[in-house]
Amino acid sequence: MPRSPGENAGMQTIDAAMLWTSRSGEDGAWQIDAGFDIDAAGRVRAQDRAQPSGSANWIVPGLPNLHSHAFQRAMAGLAEHQTNPEDSFWTWRETMYRFAARFDPDTLHAVAAQLYAEMLEAGYTTVCEFHYLHHAPDGRPYADPAAMSRALISAARDTGIRLTLLPVLYMSGGFDGRALSQRQQRFGHGIDDYMRLLDTLRRDEHDGLRIGCALHSLRAVPAEAMREVLAALPADSPVHIHIAEQIGEVQDCISIRGAPPVEWLLANAEVDARWTLVHATHLTDAEVQGIARSGATVAICPTTEANLGDGLFPLRAYLDAGGAWGVGSDSQISVSPVEELRWLEYGQRLVTRHRNIAVQGAGGSVGETLLRGALASAARASGHDIGHLEVGACADWITLDGDAPQFAGVHAADAVDRWVFSGNRNLVRDVHVAGTRVVADGRHCERDAIAARFRAAMHHLLAD
Amino acid sequence: MPRSPGENAGMQTIDAAMLWTSRSGEDGAWQIDAGFDIDAAGRVRAQDRAQPSGSANWIVPGLPNLHSHAFQRAMAGLAEHQTNPEDSFWTWRETMYRFAARFDPDTLHAVAAQLYAEMLEAGYTTVCEFHYLHHAPDGRPYADPAAMSRALISAARDTGIRLTLLPVLYMSGGFDGRALSQRQQRFGHGIDDYMRLLDTLRRDEHDGLRIGCALHSLRAVPAEAMREVLAALPADSPVHIHIAEQIGEVQDCISIRGAPPVEWLLANAEVDARWTLVHATHLTDAEVQGIARSGATVAICPTTEANLGDGLFPLRAYLDAGGAWGVGSDSQISVSPVEELRWLEYGQRLVTRHRNIAVQGAGGSVGETLLRGALASAARASGHDIGHLEVGACADWITLDGDAPQFAGVHAADAVDRWVFSGNRNLVRDVHVAGTRVVADGRHCERDAIAARFRAAMHHLLAD
Numbered sequence: 001m002p003r004s005p006g007e008n009a010g011m012q013t014i015d016a017a018m019l020w021t022s023r024s025g026e027d028g029a030w031q032i033d034a035g036f037d038i039d040a041a042g043r044v045r046a047q048d049r050a051q052p053s054g055s056a057n058w059i060v061p062g063l064p065n066l067h068s069h070a071f072q073r074a075m076a077g078l079a080e081h082q083t084n085p086e087d088s089f090w091t092w093r094e095t096m097y098r099f100a101a102r103f104d105p106d107t108l109h110a111v112a113a114q115l116y117a118e119m120l121e122a123g124y125t126t127v128c129e130f131h132y133l134h135h136a137p138d139g140r141p142y143a144d145p146a147a148m149s150r151a152l153i154s155a156a157r158d159t160g161i162r163l164t165l166l167p168v169l170y171m172s173g174g175f176d177g178r179a180l181s182q183r184q185q186r187f188g189h190g191i192d193d194y195m196r197l198l199d200t201l202r203r204d205e206h207d208g209l210r211i212g213c214a215l216h217s218l219r220a221v222p223a224e225a226m227r228e229v230l231a232a233l234p235a236d237s238p239v240h241i242h243i244a245e246q247i248g249e250v251q252d253c254i255s256i257r258g259a260p261p262v263e264w265l266l267a268n269a270e271v272d273a274r275w276t277l278v279h280a281t282h283l284t285d286a287e288v289q290g291i292a293r294s295g296a297t298v299a300i301c302p303t304t305e306a307n308l309g310d311g312l313f314p315l316r317a318y319l320d321a322g323g324a325w326g327v328g329s330d331s332q333i334s335v336s337p338v339e340e341l342r343w344l345e346y347g348q349r350l351v352t353r354h355r356n357i358a359v360q361g362a363g364g365s366v367g368e369t370l371l372r373g374a375l376a377s378a379a380r381a382s383g384h385d386i387g388h389l390e391v392g393a394c395a396d397w398i399t400l401d402g403d404a405p406q407f408a409g410v411h412a413a414d415a416v417d418r419w420v421f422s423g424n425r426n427l428v429r430d431v432h433v434a435g436t437r438v439v440a441d442g443r444h445c446e447r448d449a450i451a452a453r454f455r456a457a458m459h460h461l462l463a464d
Numbered sequence: 465m466p467r468s469p470g471e472n473a474g475m476q477t478i479d480a481a482m483l484w485t486s487r488s489g490e491d492g493a494w495q496i497d498a499g500f501d502i503d504a505a506g507r508v509r510a511q512d513r514a515q516p517s518g519s520a521n522w523i524v525p526g527l528p529n530l531h532s533h534a535f536q537r538a539m540a541g542l543a544e545h546q547t548n549p550e551d552s553f554w555t556w557r558e559t560m561y562r563f564a565a566r567f568d569p570d571t572l573h574a575v576a577a578q579l580y581a582e583m584l585e586a587g588y589t590t591v592c593e594f595h596y597l598h599h600a601p602d603g604r605p606y607a608d609p610a611a612m613s614r615a616l617i618s619a620a621r622d623t624g625i626r627l628t629l630l631p632v633l634y635m636s637g638g639f640d641g642r643a644l645s646q647r648q649q650r651f652g653h654g655i656d657d658y659m660r661l662l663d664t665l666r667r668d669e670h671d672g673l674r675i676g677c678a679l680h681s682l683r684a685v686p687a688e689a690m691r692e693v694l695a696a697l698p699a700d701s702p703v704h705i706h707i708a709e710q711i712g713e714v715q716d717c718i719s720i721r722g723a724p725p726v727e728w729l730l731a732n733a734e735v736d737a738r739w740t741l742v743h744a745t746h747l748t749d750a751e752v753q754g755i756a757r758s759g760a761t762v763a764i765c766p767t768t769e770a771n772l773g774d775g776l777f778p779l780r781a782y783l784d785a786g787g788a789w790g791v792g793s794d795s796q797i798s799v800s801p802v803e804e805l806r807w808l809e810y811g812q813r814l815v816t817r818h819r820n821i822a823v824q825g826a827g828g829s830v831g832e833t834l835l836r837g838a839l840a841s842a843a844r845a846s847g848h849d850i851g852h853l854e855v856g857a858c859a860d861w862i863t864l865d866g867d868a869p870q871f872a873g874v875h876a877a878d879a880v881d882r883w884v885f886s887g888n889r890n891l892v893r894d895v896h897v898a899g900t901r902v903v904a905d906g907r908h909c910e911r912d913a914i915a916a917r918f919r920a921a922m923h924h925l926l927a928d
């Protein structure tokens with residue numbers, strides 16, 4: 001079983017044939033025959049020249065997954081049949097609510113562990129878990145009100161993934177302040193109970209676990225409650241929020257709060273680099289500029305946003321404005337940074353009928369631009385010192401298989417493009433978190449045991 | 465080394481826990497504990513009830529790949545950097561031409577073998593190869609004018625994939641009848657040489673190899689030449705053509721031939737079920753209806769059409785019209801029927817902002833609708849008796865891993881949706897073509913040897 005990140009990983013020296021280095025303020029780039037030392041706490045202690053090893057290790061900092069609802073892994077593929085000719089996000093949500101009602105801490109643990117193992121195999125080394133399944137199905141808190149949160153923490157620990165747990169504040173069923181529906185009861189908190197949950201969980205923070213704050217959405221958190229919670233948070237707490245995913249939600253916000261969600265949020269909260277705006281699909285030009293100026297990160301979830309028919313994020317305008325962004329697997333219908341990144345770009349191509357849209361910096365590589373973007377926001381969005389392998393950072397990295405056919409004849413200038421835009425075999429060979437190897441030869445080291453528990457949980461969840 | 469399809473596969477009886485059956489005129493569906501016998505020629509001889517085996521074999525007819533340019537596998541990932549702020553299909557084509565100039569029969573063989581092995585591992589058992597790289601780089605025919613065709617035939621034989629080879633007629637560089645450019649010289653034929661090539665290749669046809677005809681596009685084949693070639697073809701020859709991929713091409717066709725490409729083609733050729741229209745992205749409503757009425761198949765290539773910024777096929781209107789369609793991997797930036805099928809659906813969702821668009825028939829499953837569609841056109845588009853496992857059909861099938869986590873607690877009603885819409889691990893465990901197993905436990909049985917030859921070819925192709 002992998003240790004929790006940071007537990008006694010031991011001193012090590014890592015050599016890479018090629019190492020992806022990204023210093024702040026500079027473009028990331030490949031460095032030849034580079035390596036680094038790791039201290040016993042799983043942090044980078046020093047950077048070295050490596051001996052030319054003849055190995056084919058292409059080492060990249062682990063990717064952060066900025067948005068995850070772990071329990072939804074269990075319903076992947078189960079909402080792809082028509083329930084209504086007008087199927088949309090909103091009918092999907094009905095299916096999701098029915099499914100959510102079946103979880104308890106044990107099944108959540110088993111499903112999250114399967115998911116996190118899959119994330120690690122795909123190259124995600126940190127997950128930001130946007131967690132709203134707090135209480136028992138009837139809405140009453142569990143004997144331990146943090147039981148569901150602890151199930152997620154325990155799944156992260158069992159798999160070795162680095163976790164930013166974002167307990168969600170969910171108070172009302174719409175912009176009009178209506179009460180939660182029956183099926184939303186298990187998501188809800190009053191402010192005091194919510195702050196108590198954060199306090200409780202913060203006591204368990206360690207190098208591999210950060211506790212942040214998530215506001216479900218503007219429609220679920222009244223303005224006054226939002227202010228109160230934000231004022232009470234530690235100054236360095238990450239804050240995540242679902243925003244502007246659906247046009248209906250944008251319209252409701254305009255009619256009740258007088259402005260679209262992002263505009264309203266920027267005017268009513270001190271949005272800064274601690275913030276991650278999830279989806280942010282439907283934006284005015286002024287909102288695009290406003291987010292970029294604020295320093296907030298947009299968490300884009302291309303596979304989920306396509307699966308749910310949300311729409312396309314205005315990436316090119318946002319890059320031009322200098323905005324920070326990352327990707328998330330969200331509803332888990334796909335667990336792959338490669339699929340997220342390439343379809344983020346492809347969506348732009350389909351709309352503009354041009355190619356190579358997400359291009360910034362030297363070399364003009366789309367893949368490198370996307371990789372740099374996804375890594376650059378990692379630390380601010382997660383609250384962990386990740387996304388690079390400078391001295392002091394978390395020693396989280398993935399090793400791409402330089403011997404794979406996809407890399408035949410590879411040059412540094414095209415390596416990232418080949419990884420992101422070529423084929424469907426997973427190029428991630430090994431994965432380390434805090435210096436501990438959790439994936440070897442493409443398989444999580446506890447893959448079979450985790451899958452067995454997942455299978456049992458699925459039979460339970462799907463029983464009539 | 466796999467035998468060529470049909471060579472002495474031996475008598476066998478196959479048992480499936482679940483078998484996907486699709487009789488003509490009926491919806492495909494899962495059948496429990498079903499099986500079939502195979503004769504020595506690799507055809508289905510009889511259908512059986514299987515003994516309940518406790519196995520977790522979910523058996524599906526192999527999928528056809530309706531559109532492939534094999535050589536482009538070598539440039540996957542190499543055209544994803546900006547050459548020009550106005551990058552588009554047309555600048556991509558310049559990169560492709562430079563790359564195409566480097567191939568000879570040996571490198572084409574090595575690259576195609578790698579590609580075909582990847583296709584088999586992904587679940588494609590037949591490939592329709594749209595082949596235009598005919599001559600030496602200077603445009604002169606090789607000593608054997610069919611040398612490049614034979615390289616592809618030989619790659620198919622080495623990997624065991626079923627092949628429909630479609631030598632391409634490519635005569636002019638635009639609708640105005642201009643001559644081929646220097647870099648297009650190696651693609652070109654006069655009609656007599658082209659018909660001679662088809663005759664030569666047809667002599668080598670066997671159960672695993674059909675020779676069809678491809679017209680590169682309306683812009684590359686003058687109207688009179690098209691009529692002459694079509695008149696000379698055998699009555700059952702498949703005919704494939706690139707059509708209406710790019711808006712520029714549609715506009716040129718309107719201005720020079722007086723109608724958009726599909727309208728012009730339907731008015732000037734007897735388009736019927738032998739025809740496959742590749743891309744057909746930009747259509748009027750009347751053209752949508754016209755293709756559907758003709759019985760032709762549209763080959764949709766969602767990953768390539770997104771990568772090239774082509775646009776989205778009007779799938780829902782075409783399904784309503786009863787049109788036949790299938791998918792192709794085209795430029796090989798992805799080799800996965802799963803990615804093609806799910807993004808075919810997702811494109812529609814992004815445009816309509818609704819979910820579950822491609823739904824026909826009982827059950828309302830999107831995955832089943834897509835699978836049925838991709839199989840239903842397989843025989844007519846390829847000229848092989850494939851896409852089903854009825855008596856007399858080619859015994860080509862893929863076995864999905866029923867023990868995989870993606871299938872935990874699976875029901876027949878959601879199995880195809882889970883395959884298509886859940887996760888990124890490849891569920892294809894075993895693949896048989898003409899009764900011969902070519903993929904076992906997810907690996908092509910010659911994977912390493914084929915990859916070694918591919919690697920050598922790539923070093924040669926990429927050498928300065």
